[in-house]
Amino acid sequence: MKRILIKEGTILSMKEGEQAFTGDLLIEGDKIAMVAPMIDQPADQVISAKGMAVMPGLVNAHNHGAMSLLRGFSDDLKLMDWLDKKMLPAEARMTEEDVYWGTKLAIAEMIRSGTTTFADMYVCMDAVANAVVESGMRASLTRGLVFLQDDGGRRMREGIDLVEKWSGAGDGRITTMFGPHAPYTCPPEPLREVIALARQRRIPLHIHLAETKEETVKIRENYGETPTEYLYHLGMFEHTHVLLAHAVHLTRKDIGYLRGMRGGVAHNPVSNLKLGCGIAPVMEFKRQGITVGMGTDGAGSATTLDMFAEIKAATWMQKLDYGDPTQLSAEEALRMATIESAKLLGIDHEVGTLEAGKKADLILIDLNQPHLQPIHNLFSLVAYSVNGSDVDTVIVNGQILMRQHQLTTLSWEEIQREATSRAARLVEGL
Ligand SMILES: CSC[C@H]1O[C@@H](n2cnc3c(O)ncnc32)[C@H](O)[C@@H]1O
Ligand SMILES: [Zn+2]
Numbered sequence: 001m002k003r004i005l006i007k008e009g010t011i012l013s014m015k016e017g018e019q020a021f022t023g024d025l026l027i028e029g030d031k032i033a034m035v036a037p038m039i040d041q042p043a044d045q046v047i048s049a050k051g052m053a054v055m056p057g058l059v060n061a062h063n064h065g066a067m068s069l070l071r072g073f074s075d076d077l078k079l080m081d082w083l084d085k086k087m088l089p090a091e092a093r094m095t096e097e098d099v100y101w102g103t104k105l106a107i108a109e110m111i112r113s114g115t116t117t118f119a120d121m122y123v124c125m126d127a128v129a130n131a132v133v134e135s136g137m138r139a140s141l142t143r144g145l146v147f148l149q150d151d152g153g154r155r156m157r158e159g160i161d162l163v164e165k166w167s168g169a170g171d172g173r174i175t176t177m178f179g180p181h182a183p184y185t186c187p188p189e190p191l192r193e194v195i196a197l198a199r200q201r202r203i204p205l206h207i208h209l210a211e212t213k214e215e216t217v218k219i220r221e222n223y224g225e226t227p228t229e230y231l232y233h234l235g236m237f238e239h240t241h242v243l244l245a246h247a248v249h250l251t252r253k254d255i256g257y258l259r260g261m262r263g264g265v266a267h268n269p270v271s272n273l274k275l276g277c278g279i280a281p282v283m284e285f286k287r288q289g290i291t292v293g294m295g296t297d298g299a300g301s302a303t304t305l306d307m308f309a310e311i312k313a314a315t316w317m318q319k320l321d322y323g324d325p326t327q328l329s330a331e332e333a334l335r336m337a338t339i340e341s342a343k344l345l346g347i348d349h350e351v352g353t354l355e356a357g358k359k360a361d362l363i364l365i366d367l368n369q370p371h372l373q374p375i376h377n378l379f380s381l382v383a384y385s386v387n388g389s390d391v392d393t394v395i396v397n398g399q400i401l402m403r404q405h406q407l408t409t410l411s412w413e414e415i416q417r418e419a420t421s422r423a424a425r426l427v428e429g430l
Contacts, residue, residue, distance in 0.1 A: 001028055001029040002027075002028075002029060002044050002045070002398065003026065003027065003028050003033075003041070003042070003043040003044050003045075004026075004027040004043060004044065004045045004046075004047065004360075004395070004398070004400075005024060005025075005026050005027075005039060005041065005043035005045070005046045005047070006024060006025040006026075006027070006046075006047045006049050006054060006362075006364070007024050007039075007046060007047065007048050007049060007050075008022060008023075008024065008048060008049055008050045009022070009023065009024070009025065009049030009050070009052050009053065009054035009364065010022055010049075010052065010053050010054065010367070010375075010378060011023045011025065011035060011053075011054045011055075011354065012053055012054065012055040012334075012354075012378050012379070012382065013035060013055075013056075013353055013354040013355060014055065014056050014334065014335060014338045014339055014352065014353045014354065015353045015354070015355060020053075020378035020379075021037065022037065023035065023036055023037045023038070023039075024036060024037070024038060024039035025039070025054060025354065025362070026039050026041055026043065027360040027395070027398050028398075029398050030171065030359055030360060030397040030398040030399075031356075031357060031358065031359060031360055031398065032354060032355065032356055032357065032358050032359070032360050032362075033356060034356055035354050035355060035356060047364070047393065049364050051366065051367055051368040052364040052365055052366055052367060052392060052393075053364070053365040053367055053378060053381075053382060053386075054354070054362060054363075054364055055334075055338070055354070055362065055363060055365070055382065056116075056338045056339070056351065056352055056353055056354055056361060056362055056363075057114060057115065057116025057117065057338075057351070057361040057362055057363050057394065057395075057396065058113075058114050058115045058116065058117075058307040058308075058337050058338060058341075058363070059115070059116070059117045059118075059293065059294075059337065059338060059341035059342050059345065059351065059352060060110060060115045060117065060118040060119065060294075060295050060296055060305065060307055060341070061119050061243065061245075061266035061293040061294060061295040061341040061344045061345060062119055062121070062206075062243070062245040062246075062266040062268055062295030062296070062297055063106065063118045063119060063120050063121075063295055063296055063297065063298060063305065064120065064121055064122050064144075064297070064298030064300070065102065065103040065106035065107065065118065065120045065122065065128065065131075065298070066094065066098065066099040066100075066102030066103045066106065066122055066124075066127075066128070067087070067102065067106075067122075067298030067299055067300035067301075068102050068103075068105045068106040068109065068298070068299040068300075068305070068419070069094075069098060069101070069102040069105065069419060069422055069423040069426055070086075070087060070090055070091075070298075070299070070300040070423070070426065070427070071299040071300060071303055071304075072303065073086065073090065073300070073423075073427045073430075074086035074087070074300075075274075075303070078212075078214075078275070078276075079211065079212050079214070079275045079277065079301075080212070080214055082275070082300075082301070086430065087300055089430050090426045090427055090430055091123070093425070093426050094123070094124070094426065095124075096124045096126065096127045097127070097422075098422045098426065099122065099123065099124035099127040099128060100124075100127035100128075100130060100131050101415065101418040101419055101422055102419065102422070103120070103122075103127065103128045103131040103132070104131045104134075104135065104410060104415050104418075104419075105415050105419040106118075106299065106305055107131060107132070107135045107137050107410065108135075108407060108410050108412060108415055109299075109304070109305045109306075110137070110305050111135070111137065111394050111401050111402050111407060111410070112388065112389070112391065112402065112405070112407070113304075113305065113306040113307065113308065113387075113388025113389065113391060114307065114308070114363040114365070114388055114391035114394065115305065115307050116137065116138055116351070116361040116362070116363065116394060116395075116396045116401075117137070117138040117139060117140070117341075117342070117345065117347070117351060117361065117396075118137065118138075118139050118140075118295075119139070119140040119141075119142070119177075119206065119243065119266070119295065119344070119345055120139055120140070120141050120142065121142040121143075121144040121179045121181070121206055121245075122142075122143075122144055123143065123144060123158075125141055125142075125143045125158065125161075125162040125166070126162075126165075126166075128141055129141060129162070129165075129166045129169060129170075129174060132170060132173065132174055133169060133170040133173075133174070134409065134410075135401070135409050135410055136170075136173075136396050136397065136399045136401045136409045137173065137396060137401070138170075138173040138174075138347075138351065138359075138361060138396055138397065139173065139174055139175075140174075140175045140176065140177055140206075140345045140346075140347070141162060141166060141174060141175075141176050141177070142159075142162075142176065142177040142178065142179030142206040143155065143158050143159035143161075143162045143178075143179055144179045144181045145159055145178070145179055145180045145181055145186065145190070145194065146181045146185040146186075147180070147185060147186050147187060147190040147191070148185055156190070156193070156194070159178055159179065159194075160197070162176055163176045163178070163201065163203055171397060172397075173396070173397055175345065175346065175347060176203065177203060177204045177205060177206040177243065178194050178197060178198045178203055178204070178205050178206070179205070179206045179207065180194050180205065180207050181207065181208060182207060182208035182209070182211070182215070183207075183209065183210075183215065183219050183227040183230050183231060184215055184218050184219060184227075186207075188223075188234060191231075191234050191236075192234055192235075195234060195235055195236050195240060198240050199239055199240050204240070204241035204242065204243060204263060204346055205236065205240055205241070205242045205243065205263075206242075206243040206245070207231070207236075207242065207243070207244060207245065208244075208245045208246055209227055209228065209231065209244045209245065209246060209247050210226070210227045210228060210246065210247055210248055210249040210250055210254075211245075211246040211248055211249075211272075211275075211277055212248070212249070212275075212277050212278075213249055213278070215227055215249070216249050226249075226250070226251060226253075226254050227249075228247075228250055228251075228254035228257055228258070229253075229254065229257065232257040237257065237258065237261045237262075239262075240262065240263075241262040241263040241346055242261060242262065242263040243263050243264070243266055243344050243345070244258075244263070244264065244265045244266065245265075245266045245268060245295065245297070246265075246266075246267075246268055246271075246272065246277070246280065246297075247265040247267075247280055247281075247285070248272055248277050248278045248279070248280045249278060250281060252284075255281065255284055255285065255288055255290070256288075258285070258288070258290050259288050259289065259290065260289075261290065263291065263344055263346075264285070264290050264291030264292055264293065264340075264343065264344050265280070265282075265285055265290060265291070265292045265293070265344075266293050266294065266295040266341070266344055267280050267282055267292055267293070267294050267295070267314060267336065268294075268295050268296060268297040268302070268310070269294075269310055269313035269314045269317050270296065270297075270302045270303075270304075270309055270310055270313050271296065271297035271301040271302045272317075273313060273317070274301060274302065274303065275301055279317050279318075279320075279321045280317075282314065282317075282318055282328060283318055283322070283327055283328065286332075291340055291343045291344060292336055292340060293336055293337075293340045293341030293342075293343065293344040293345075294307065294310050294311070294314060294333075294336045294337045294340070294341055295310070295341070296310055304388075306387065306388035307337050307388070308382075308386050308387050308388050308390075309387075309388070310337065311333045311334060311336075311337050311383050312333075312383065312384060314328060314333050314336065315327075315328045315329070315330065315332075315333045315383065315384075329379075330377075330379040330380045330382070330383035330384060331379040331383075333383050334379060334382060334383050338352050338353070339352035339353050340352075359396075359397055359398075360395055360396075360397065360398040361395065361396050361397065362394075362395050363391050363393065363394050363395070364391070364392045364393035364394075365382065365386055365390050365391055365392065366390055366391075366392040367381070367390075369390065371385055372385055372386065372390065391405075392404055392405060
């Protein structure tokens with residue numbers, strides 16, 4: 001079993017109530033064996049973390065990885081126009097191979113900016129899973145289910161195939177969910193079916209909820225309810241772990257329906273800002289004891305997959321919304337991007353904090369840079385001043401995926417070549 005010893009780092013464990021301290025961390029195989037001020041043990045590889053922050057890898061709780069091929073193709077549109085007129089036509093041209101290379105492009109970007117786990121909702125999930133297995137990343141995978149046209153059950157079958165074929169693959173790095181896309185693309189009957197299936201098989205659900213005002217108007221026209229009430233009355237929040245992406249437009253009563261739910265909300269601040277969707281009631285969710293994690297959404301809307309940008313945006317949005325800089329502190333935002341997101345994915349027993357017994361998913365951030373000195377408070381520095389490009393080293397499941405900014409499991413030249421030509425073909429004439 002390989003032993004990696006990380007020496008003299010500034011450790012930000014993200015354990016509740018623990019402050020940063022100078023110390024060492026020992027990895028044995030795929031797990032953290034010890035975190036302490038000084039570890040004097042033999043190791044196969046010693047990494048000096050002097051001048052570096054050592055923290056849990058970031059957990060991106062909502063993404064559509066292969067949409068990185070559509071980054072920058074269509075901006076400054078309303079969500080429904082952006083989706084219906086631009087994204088869906090381009091996605092209709094996507095082959096399995098496009099999804100594979102688009103996902104690899106996303107994974108390369110995520111590793112380079114310190115993300116070690118991502119939740120992905122997309123199509124051609126064999127391609128996504130292969131990209132995850134080969135890269136060494138950790139992921140929660142979902143086949144997105146749009147039920148607007150009858151396809152004879154093909155999409156649902158693909159969702160079940162994903163769960164049966166890939167749960168636990170990649171040495172346990174892959175978990176799966178069922179993914180009804182959104183209230184406005186899922187009528188009651190198929191939604192009831194997928195909820196029943198999730199309950200029967202004990203598989204979580206991943207769904208977009210109340211992202212725009214237009215969605216609330218449409219669902220009221222169709223069903224006479226808010227999007228949250230619609231899901232609640234179909235029984236989605238009973239006995240099922242649910243990951244709700246966005247959750248921007250909820251009434252007080254809606255938030256009440258979520259109280260006590262399993263799972264929680266994946267907040268996507270940059271996408272919400274860029275598409276002008278609104279500000280999610282993050283502080284109210286937290287007050288009601290609802291878990292709130294963080295994601296980027298796809299690069300087609302967020303434009304980058306840098307979770308450090310999301311952390312900043314999340315805090316700024318709450319401060320602005322309340323006109324009060326004490327709202328959503330640096331530490332709270334960092335918790336959302338690590339342990340709270342891990343809870344949403346149902347893997348908080350494995351990742352999200354640095355402690356003995358958990359999987360060795362961690363990042364080293366180079367603090368020896370002008371914009372990261374001096375160091376008064378590490379939570380503040382990491383939340384407000386660090387950028388994704390400051391991440392030096394990334395380890396997932398005990399495997400080094402990036403060392404001194406160099407990817408070790410992926411060929412950037414190959415990804416760049418494939419992504420460039422495929423992206424051009426997807427958008428030609430659209
Ligand atoms: C059927 S796979 C997932 C599906 O979701 C689309 N998508 C990407 N971003 C968003 C968003 O912000 N709201 C709703 N749907 C979104 C993506 O284009 C795929 O078609
Ligand atoms: Zn999304």
